[in-house]
Amino acid sequence: MSDCEVFNKVILTDYLEVNRQELKRWLRNAEDSTLDWTPFLKHTCKLEGRKPSAWTEKAARLRSVVSDVLYVDVHIPQPLDPGTLPLAGADCLVSCFCLEASSPDLAAFNRALGHMKVLLRSGGHLLLI
């Protein structure tokens, strides 16, 4: 949520269609969105030293910088469709408990990490949360 203050273009990804649909509903501010991110947005504002009431601005900023919600599979050598990212790779990749949750063992985790590496530009940042 803090990333959106730094980057002008953010692509969200998930393996499951149902998760991607939910993200898209939130991004559209759809009435049938079932996730309430308000507490997370407020807490992030607090961590950034802003008033919790700034959460609406953050939500708007987040919605404005997300350009797409795409399928990803970290267990194949090309996790995203070719052409999705700039040729040089992404400036930053963030994975929040995805590799850990989807890897059956350490070897699979390490392979997935290698697959993600091809998505990152040289000198880019990988955040594993």
Ligand SMILES: C[S@@+](CC[C@H](N)C(=O)[O-])C[C@H]1O[C@@H](n2cnc3c(N)ncnc32)[C@H](O)[C@@H]1O
């Ligand atoms: C424990 S959830 C974490 C979700 C979210 N990042 C969070 O922190 O709440 C694990 C996520 O990994 C995704 N996932 C499962 N298999 C995957 C794969 N092969 N490639 C990429 N993501 C995968 C799931 O769809 C799910 O969203």
